[in-house]
Amino acid sequence: MTLPLTFSPEVIKARANGTPIVALESTIITHGMPYPQNLDTARTVEQDVRDAGAVPATIAVMEGRIQIGLTDTDLEILSQAEGVAKLSRADLAACLASGGLGATTVAATMICAALADIHVFATGGIGGVHKGAEETFDISADLRELAHTPVTVIAAGPKAILDLPKTLEVLETLGVPVIAYGQDAFPAFWSRDSGLPAPLRMDTPEQIAAAHLMRMRLGLPGGQLVTNPIPQDAEIASHTLTPIIAQAQSEADSKGIAGKAVTPFLLNRLFELTKGATLTSNIALVRNNARLGALVAREMQR
Ligand code: PSU
Ligand code: MN
Numbered sequence: 001m002t003l004p005l006t007f008s009p010e011v012i013k014a015r016a017n018g019t020p021i022v023a024l025e026s027t028i029i030t031h032g033m034p035y036p037q038n039l040d041t042a043r044t045v046e047q048d049v050r051d052a053g054a055v056p057a058t059i060a061v062m063e064g065r066i067q068i069g070l071t072d073t074d075l076e077i078l079s080q081a082e083g084v085a086k087l088s089r090a091d092l093a094a095c096l097a098s099g100g101l102g103a104t105t106v107a108a109t110m111i112c113a114a115l116a117d118i119h120v121f122a123t124g125g126i127g128g129v130h131k132g133a134e135e136t137f138d139i140s141a142d143l144r145e146l147a148h149t150p151v152t153v154i155a156a157g158p159k160a161i162l163d164l165p166k167t168l169e170v171l172e173t174l175g176v177p178v179i180a181y182g183q184d185a186f187p188a189f190w191s192r193d194s195g196l197p198a199p200l201r202m203d204t205p206e207q208i209a210a211a212h213l214m215r216m217r218l219g220l221p222g223g224q225l226v227t228n229p230i231p232q233d234a235e236i237a238s239h240t241l242t243p244i245i246a247q248a249q250s251e252a253d254s255k256g257i258a259g260k261a262v263t264p265f266l267l268n269r270l271f272e273l274t275k276g277a278t279l280t281s282n283i284a285l286v287r288n289n290a291r292l293g294a295l296v297a298r299e300m301q302r
């Protein structure tokens with residue numbers, strides 16, 4: 001049986017020419033940002049990858065096939081579609097088998113990227129261990145995917161809606177290299193410094209690419225998490241966000257929001273409560289990660 005993979009014309013060309021490719025996820029489009037900013041951002045981030053010398057491959061499931069690279073029409077459909085499935089490792093095959101439409105999370109995007117022989121993936125933030133996980137057991141499948149699938153993921157760190165010390169502990173248990181780019185501190189999405197030290201630090205795309213290739217040579221399964229601090233001018237002070245996150249979290253608890261709905265609910269409430277400031281920052285950090293992703297992909301290709 002052949003894989004249900006469809007490559008966009010741009011990605012087909014890149015594969016033929018040996019141009020470096022950077023995977024991008026689609027849950028950020030369908031569940032992470034409102035329309036029309038989601039569409040604008042998807043287009044802008046793709047262009048950032050091109051401007052940095054690589055080809056973007058935004059990944060989603062459409063009509064029961066894994067699309068590696070979306071056309072502009074695909075992006076328009078996805079950004080406005082209602083009720084798109086949020087696909088993680090557990091849901092991917094079922095959505096494909098039923099011919100459905102779905103957006104891929106970090107975990108599912110890693111799986112699809114690896115199937116397409118793409119080693120670098122840039123996004124905003126990964127999922128992690130949620131606050132109160134000792135009660136709810138809510139730990140994102142993104143963490144185990146990093147331990148399984150050989151893709152280097154460039155993110156701005158886990159969102160401050162998560163429990164960061166527990167997230168780092170789980171990543172350590174799973175044997176996932178957690179690298180801060182250009183600083184010692186572990187970045188926390190909207191802020192450059194979580195107050196926690198990062199387990200590893202790297203200062204160049206070359207180092208990141210070399211470490212990825214070395215893991216493969218050693219036969220170690222899994223990828224790496226590169227945490228790239230948000231640009232300084234887009235940062236939101238943690239003393240501003242902390243009370244707002246607490247409010248959003250308590251609303252989620254009292255409404256009984258659980259499972260897959262937690263992350264989208266919290267992101268949307270933060271957007272409303274900060275009058276859009278979290279979205280502006282989110283866009284800036286995704287773009288920053290896309291540019292670094294392109295540089296790492298170029299190094300990996302050499
Ligand atoms: N970061 C964002 N927006 C998002 C997500 C992360 O800024 O929408 C998505 C990613 O796709 C990530 C997912 O993989 O949330 C994690 O969801 P969960 O906690 O349910 O695994
Ligand atoms: Mn979850």
